[in-house]
Amino acid sequence: MTMPLMRPRRKNPVLRTPQMNLPPWARGRVALGLTAAAAEGRLELQVCQDCGAVQYPPREACHACVSARLRWRAQSGAGRLLAATTLHHSNDLFFRERLPWRLGLVQLDAGATLVVHLHGDVTAPGQPVRVTARLDRAGRAVVIALPDPETPHMADDKMLREMGCDPKFRKVLVSDGKTPLGQALVRAFVAAGADIVWVGHAEPWKKLPGFDALSALPQVTLVPLDVTDGRSVAELAGEIAGKVDIVVNNAEVHRAHGIAARRGTDAARAEMDVNYFGLLRLAQEFGPALKGRSADGVAHAAAWVNLLSIYALANFPPHGTYAASKAAAHSLAQCLRAEMRPAGIRVVNVFPGPVDDEWNQNLPPPKLAPDALARAVVQALKDGLEDVYPGDVAQEWLERWREDPRVLERELAAGG
């Protein structure tokens, strides 16, 4: 049984901070299909469209009928353990630094035999397991076997914690605590066992409902942060960047209009200044510090979360300038992901549908409750996801966007 994780001891400031050595990241182009699905939390394997055979390892032709018509399809992951081993020696630095390390050989009910990272609660050959795909610290998908049914404290397993960014015992910065979503995020991180939640607030004179109760939580510390002000960001980074394990950037300006509905560029400029340049300023100040602490003990720096919008994928004309700023932020977030990857820091991009807040007042339901979105963010961190599309609207847009982004654009121009 997994032992519950104990609160890590305070770091000895005299000792050197260990640097990150990533696990092996080389994969063939075909095998990256596993990673694309794992980034969204799904186990997908290639299935032959001619004979139905499930393939593993990833390949270019069906092992049963030699067809080239292989498609990535979601799998339940149900299977059983064939054999297990505990490695006491590894040729790779990442694993060498984490020995002993458990591996398993699993047969899926769907047929294939998989070499997997093995959860500590899976011990006996024949034991049922649920195989899933997770991103490892290199951002590449690996298959892991979990106990089925689930076991107490299973999230605290050493291997599983390496594959995710569980907030438990981690120190989190939420860049804007004033909005309903910001407050929900803070509560969700406290509930998930975060050690400290630093809560940014740009305008201390504003008194908002719920904020006093929030700031009374023992884990919460209010910090002045205005992402439009480079000096404000730099000053906060100077204080806490060396301690933050997870940055959640939810600061945003959202005005509901397109091009013709409002004269001038002031509102659009404000959106860009917070939604795009705010991310840039935060990333420049906090990014390097996170990278430097990505192997710093069991609660090492782990993740950067961007609250984007499903409008980042395709412009929604009634919210046209906002959508444009989120598209810009999405593009910059891809750059940030590439720059953080060598250190093993995960960049999680969240693409929610409309949130049930004042700026979406005129949109019809379904709208995403701030609490539900906050829970989705925390769950994505626990599951180690990279791309998250919470809510029914986001899921539907995503499906349409995948089918044909040009068709979606025309549908949105016609009203939705």
Add this chain to the structure above:
Amino acid sequence: MAVRARRQGYEGVAVCVPVTVPYVRYSTRGAFWFLGRAVRALLETSGLRKDDIDGLTVSSFSLAPDTAVGVTQHLGLSPRWLDHLPNGGASGVMALRRAARAVQAGDASVVACVAADTNHVDSFRLMLGSFSQFARDATYPYGSGGPNALFAFITANYMARSGARREDFGRLCVDQRTNALAWGSRFFRKPLTLDEYLAARPIAEPIHLFDCVMPCAGAEAFLVMSEQRARDLGLAYATVRGTIERHNAFQDDPVMVRGGWRVDLPDLYAMAGARPADVDFLQAYDDYPVIVMMQLEGLGFCEPGEGPAFMRAHRFTHDGSFPLNTSGGQLSSGQAGAAGGFMNVNEALRQLTGQAVGRQVAGARLGLVGGYGMVTYDRCLCTGAALLGTPA
């Protein structure tokens, strides 16, 4: 079952001149250096001129980006028959089998079968991650233990199914060390006791230190020609009584419990007109002890699952009840890459030509060589076997 044409025998073929380029743990030389030393040793031992070699097989993992054809220009050879066989533990049997057919068909008259690999500090690690596409995508990112983890699965599963204990594998390792010391191994100078075997540190449980082979650099080579040619040259030789190979057999077994020999075993013994009981010694590929167990079962010395009982019933020293890996095998000499897949052939040749100094199996007339190689994902794909005999 499809009707298969009866395969022809290997009459008239001689295998001779086993040469070994001494193994070293690490070398600053490249694979070509070891290949060159091996070919030179073949020429010096046989008395042939370089131009007499008109067939060549090359087995190497550290030759990249070159293949066998690069070896011809590097060494100034001009063969009319060429093959590239980097197939690990099956390389020796596969080279022998192909060369024998080339000689029988007249495509070549003297085939040099050469296996060589170098081993630089850190080159083993670099090879593991690029050994195959499946290894890169589906095994190396899982702990990067190399084959140890995969053979740990295979061994653990075998132990659970057959009741094999670590002592059973240990007995084999102890006897192979005794064989190695009988002639003087380069790497190991002390006997191994069963207690030392059992007390060794774990590597990937149930694999412990003495279940693993040590990567090293070295080369092995032999010549294949007609019996007539060997007699004319005055070379001591062995005849090919039969040989088989099979790849990716039993692919529906979820975990490897057997090699492919059983598919073709009746052919092997029928070609030789012999039974397993007639075999005087076995040179089995031994990257891990469980693989030897599977060869004992697969090659007809005992039934599947009876390996442990066979282990308990026999001694495997050169003077024991079942002489096995009489030079000490890779477990007691190191694994020089693909040359490890030639060691079994060369030791059989030395036994059958009376060159097994200090470890000669008395009255050896028929020997069996087992080849087993190439874990591209979760199991060994190549299996082969050759029955070699003394000339009539």
